[in-house]
Amino acid sequence: MKKTILLLTAMATTLFADGLFSAGNKNFEFTLGSSSNFNETYTVAGVNVNYFVVDNLSVGTDYKGFFGASPSIHQVTVPVTYHLPLESTTYKPYIGAFFNRTFLEEPFNSYNMYGGRAGFSIQTSINSFMSLGWVQEFGNSGDNIENQGYPEISGGFSF
Secondary structure, eight states, X not given: OHHHHHHHHHTOOSOOOTGGGSTTOEXXXXXXXXXXXXXXEEEEEEEEEEEEEETTEEEEEEEEEXXXXXXXXXXXXXXXXXXXXXXXXXXXXXXXXXXXXXXXXXXXXXXXXXXXXXXXXXXXXXXXXXXXXXXXXXXEOSSSEEEEEEEEEEEEEEO
C-alpha cells in the first residue's frame, strides 16, 4: 500500500487538473479492491459517475458490488464533491460528503451510512486523473452505531 501511495505521489508532475473539474464535465471513476465483512473477504468492483454542476463542484452516483462471498452486498452512494480551486499547485485537493444505502440479502437487514471524504486528485493525461484520499463513514446498521475510516485510491476520466 505504501509503495502505491508513493507511486501516485511521484506521478504529480506539472500537470494541472483545471479543465477536468469545469462546469458541464462528466467524470467516470472505477473501483477495484477488497473488503472484509461478515468474517468473509470480498472482491469489490464499482463505478462512480459525476457531473460538475458548477466549476469544481460535482454531484453523482456510485455503485459497488461485493463479490466472492456470502451474503450478497451491493452499495449505492450519492456523493457531492468540491475540488479546491488552487491555481499554483500540481494537484487539486477535494472535500466531499455522501449518503450510502447498503443492500444485503436475507436474513440480514439493509442499512444507511453517511460520511465525508478528503484527499487530492492528480491529472495523469489531458482527460484522466487519479485520486488519493481518506473516507470516514457513520451509520446505524440496526444493532449498533458504526464509525469507520479507510483510504481510497481511484482513477477515472472526464469528457
